[in-house]
Amino acid sequence: MRKIPTDFSELMLLEPKVWMDARGSFQEAFNQRVYADFLGDDVLFLQDNLSHSRRGVLRGLHYQVAPCAQGKLIYVIQGEIWDVVVDIRKSSPNFGKWTSHQLSAKNARQLWIPPGFAHGFLVLSATADVMYKTTAYYAPQSDRGIAWNDADIGIQWPDLGVDFLLSDKDQKQPAFKDAQVFAA
Numbered sequence: 001m002r003k004i005p006t007d008f009s010e011l012m013l014l015e016p017k018v019w020m021d022a023r024g025s026f027q028e029a030f031n032q033r034v035y036a037d038f039l040g041d042d043v044l045f046l047q048d049n050l051s052h053s054r055r056g057v058l059r060g061l062h063y064q065v066a067p068c069a070q071g072k073l074i075y076v077i078q079g080e081i082w083d084v085v086v087d088i089r090k091s092s093p094n095f096g097k098w099t100s101h102q103l104s105a106k107n108a109r110q111l112w113i114p115p116g117f118a119h120g121f122l123v124l125s126a127t128a129d130v131m132y133k134t135t136a137y138y139a140p141q142s143d144r145g146i147a148w149n150d151a152d153i154g155i156q157w158p159d160l161g162v163d164f165l166l167s168d169k170d171q172k173q174p175a176f177k178d179a180q181v182f183a184a
């Protein structure tokens with residue numbers, strides 16, 4: 001597995017080895033021993049999520065707060081997404097800054113996002129199936145969001161030539177300045 005540097009040192013972009021042959025391909029999507037070497041022994045995944053969306057769907061920006069803060073390992077098993085992470089740790093030099101990565105079934109890249117970051121993505125392909133492992137169970141009472149188009153964060157979303165499709169919840173997320181952030 002290859003580790004690719006990202007703008008934020010806490011994020012990790014991983015590229016698992018994909019074995020190709022006449023039948024198609026094979027890869028280990030997750031292997032506890034190997035990932036512990038990259039992410040650390042203390043990272044333990046408790047839940048696997050799968051979402052299916054069509055082009056122009058935007059999910060986010062989401063995070064869970066303590067005591068249910070989540071680390072997430074994101075990857076795409078069909079299609080392509082533009083994945084965004086915002087550092088929402090108040091004491092961080094990158095507080096309020098965003099970074100993006102293209103994740104697809106083709107590039108097989110996986111993004112590790114530790115607790116302390118808000119996450120969202122836009123579907124670029126006709127449809128996309130996005131898998132993610134989380135280090136804490138879903139806890140609706142700890143679920144938080146920030147408006148995808150918050151002016152202070154200023155994410156430059158790709159122009160797909162269509163209106164983005166958001167959930168009712170995501171159309172009403174608070175501004176970054178009003179959102180609950182992480183102290184450290």
Ligand SMILES: Cc1cn([C@H]2C[C@H](O)[C@@H](COP(=O)(O)OP(=O)(O)O[C@H]3O[C@@H](C)C(=O)[C@@H](O)[C@H]3O)O2)c(=O)[nH]c1=O
Binds near residue numbers: 060062119167169
């Ligand atoms: C996230 C989640 C949702 N749900 C339920 C709640 C709701 O009725 C339905 C859809 O939930 P949402 O609208 O929150 O789904 P979605 O907008 O896809 O939420 C996800 O967005 C991406 C960007 C993330 O980073 C994830 O952590 C998660 O927040 O699924 C669960 O049962 N378990 C879960 O872990």
